[in-house]
Amino acid sequence: MERNTARSNRLGIGALSEQTGCNIETIRYYERIGLLSPATRSQGGHRLYGEAQGRRLGFIRRTRELGFTLDQIRTLLKLVDGGRYTCAQVKRITVHHLGEVRRKVADLRTIGRVLEDMAATCDGGTVPKCPVIDALFDPARPAPPPGRRSPRRSTSAGLR
Amino acid sequence: MERNTARSNRLGIGALSEQTGCNIETIRYYERIGLLSPATRSQGGHRLYGEAQGRRLGFIRRTRELGFTLDQIRTLLKLVDGGRYTCAQVKRITVHHLGEVRRKVADLRTIGRVLEDMAATCDGGTVPKCPVIDALFDPARPAPPPGRRSPRRSTSAGLR
DNA sequence: CGTACAATCCGTAGCAGCTACAGGTTCAAG
DNA sequence: CTTGAACCTGTAGCTGCTACGGATTGTACG
Numbered sequence: 001m002e003r004n005t006a007r008s009n010r011l012g013i014g015a016l017s018e019q020t021g022c023n024i025e026t027i028r029y030y031e032r033i034g035l036l037s038p039a040t041r042s043q044g045g046h047r048l049y050g051e052a053q054g055r056r057l058g059f060i061r062r063t064r065e066l067g068f069t070l071d072q073i074r075t076l077l078k079l080v081d082g083g084r085y086t087c088a089q090v091k092r093i094t095v096h097h098l099g100e101v102r103r104k105v106a107d108l109r110t111i112g113r114v115l116e117d118m119a120a121t122c123d124g125g126t127v128p129k130c131p132v133i134d135a136l137f138d139p140a141r142p143a144p145p146p147g148r149r150s151p152r153r154s155t156s157a158g159l160r
Numbered sequence: 161m162e163r164n165t166a167r168s169n170r171l172g173i174g175a176l177s178e179q180t181g182c183n184i185e186t187i188r189y190y191e192r193i194g195l196l197s198p199a200t201r202s203q204g205g206h207r208l209y210g211e212a213q214g215r216r217l218g219f220i221r222r223t224r225e226l227g228f229t230l231d232q233i234r235t236l237l238k239l240v241d242g243g244r245y246t247c248a249q250v251k252r253i254t255v256h257h258l259g260e261v262r263r264k265v266a267d268l269r270t271i272g273r274v275l276e277d278m279a280a281t282c283d284g285g286t287v288p289k290c291p292v293i294d295a296l297f298d299p300a301r302p303a304p305p306p307g308r309r310s311p312r313r314s315t316s317a318g319l320r
Numbered sequence: 321c322g323t324a325c326a327a328t329c330c331g332t333a334g335c336a337g338c339t340a341c342a343g344g345t346t347c348a349a350g
Numbered sequence: 351c352t353t354g355a356a357c358c359t360g361t362a363g364c365t366g367c368t369a370c371g372g373a374t375t376g377t378a379c380g
Contacts (some may be wrong), residue, residue: 012376014327024328025368033366044375046328059297067271070366080293087290091282094292098275101268108265111227115258122251130247132254133240137219172347174356184357185339193337204346206357230337 010048013039020057027057035060035074068097170208173199180217187217195220195234228257 017024030036031047036056039047049057056077063073072093079085121131177184190196191207196216199207209217216237223233232253239245281291 012327013329023368026366028330029367042375044328045330046375055297055299058299062296064366065271066274067268076293076296084288085290085293086286086288087282087292088284088286090290090292091279091284094275094279094282098272098279101272101275105265105268105272108227108261108268111225112258112261112265114226115254115261119251119254119258122247122254124248124251126246126248128244128246130245130250132247132250133236133245136222136236137215139215139218172356183339186337188358189338202346204357205359206346224337 010050011054013047013049016049016054016057019054020061022057022061030057030060033070035070035077066097067101068093072097170210171214173207173209176209176214176217179214180221182217182221190217190220193230195230195237226257227261228253232257 011019013024013027016022017027020027027036028047031038036053039049039053042048059077060073063076064070068076076090076093079089118132118135121135171179173184173187176182177187180187187196188207191198196213199209199213202208219237220233223236224230228236236250236253239249278292278295281295
């Protein structure tokens with residue numbers, strides 16, 4: 001059961017997976033697409049990881065959890081690898097991503113409001129007729145398509 | 161330029177695309193996966209659409225805009241097609257989806273907060289050193305992975 | 321030392337939900 | 351009848367993984 005860590009600090013891919021919470025297949029995937037550099041191998045060809053690779057994978061995982069795309073992560077890592085990144089560069093990427101997150105939140109909140117309004121018109125009865133279906137079939141009703149903001153808010157007013 | 165609509169109420173796929181705002185390729189895709197039933201064809205094989213298909217596509221598009229998955233839409237349409245759906249069935253799907261939207265909003269707001277905190281630690285200078293990178297490389301710092309809530313909030317405190 | 325069995329290997333294919341070709345046919349205006 | 355836009359089919363690509371299948375290693379136990 002104890003797979004390693006014994007006296008060698010080099011981990012197999014399974015141990016690294018456990019340590020970082022990152023799926024084995026995903027680790028190999030990251031290597032394949034070049035986010036992780038090719039791991040050193042045992043004689044038999046099994047991947048072995050040291051501390052540096054572990055920290056790098058941790059970075060990727062945390063960054064992913066914050067919703068950065070693999071491409072953004074690639075850019076960040078390239079900056080770090082180059083050794084001559086600036087705070088400004090990193091901030092630009094971060095702030096850009098923050099903007100996208102905020103847009104998504106706004107869109108989803110709009111969607112949520114529409115869904116709430118629609119659900120409220122449902123009595124949930126066994127009647128073979130539902131105002132939600134009607135609303136969805138009716139061209140004029142539901143919220144403006146998310147993506148950019150619209151000046152008028154017609155959601156709850158227009159729905160019932 | 162006027163493509164049709166002339167005196168026939170049947171539209172070509174391009175006209176339908178314009179009318180609904182749904183990409184031509186996407187319309188064909190919806191047909192392929194069975195959301196739209198196979199269109200009737202001209203002698204030459206071009207798709208022709210009547211009002212009913214147009215309304216159905218509109219339904220799909222609006223429902224998609226609200227974030228329902230194609231599978232949920234398929235279910236809704238099956239209910240409608242069967243002609244014996246109940247308000248309760250529709251409401252169940254809607255409320256379920258609403259729950260997911262709310263979860264996503266919560267997760268994204270958490271992410272947004274972390275990003276804000278991180279960005280705040282950046283002075284945006286030309287210094288080859290950025291606290292954001294440090295935070296992302298440091299195992300202990302960033303926000304708990306979204307998905308379920310954590311009791312302690314260490315974000316802004318822990319980050320600088 | 322042999323053997324079993326876990327761990328790992330590689331390559332490929334699949335998921336959602338489209339989008340983008342290429343290389344051909346049809347439609348409609350002039 | 352000719353031109354050029356619209357349309358056809360089929361396939362491949364995108365993101366970010368995940369899940370095989372069938373082979374090979376690594377290792378603990380007897």
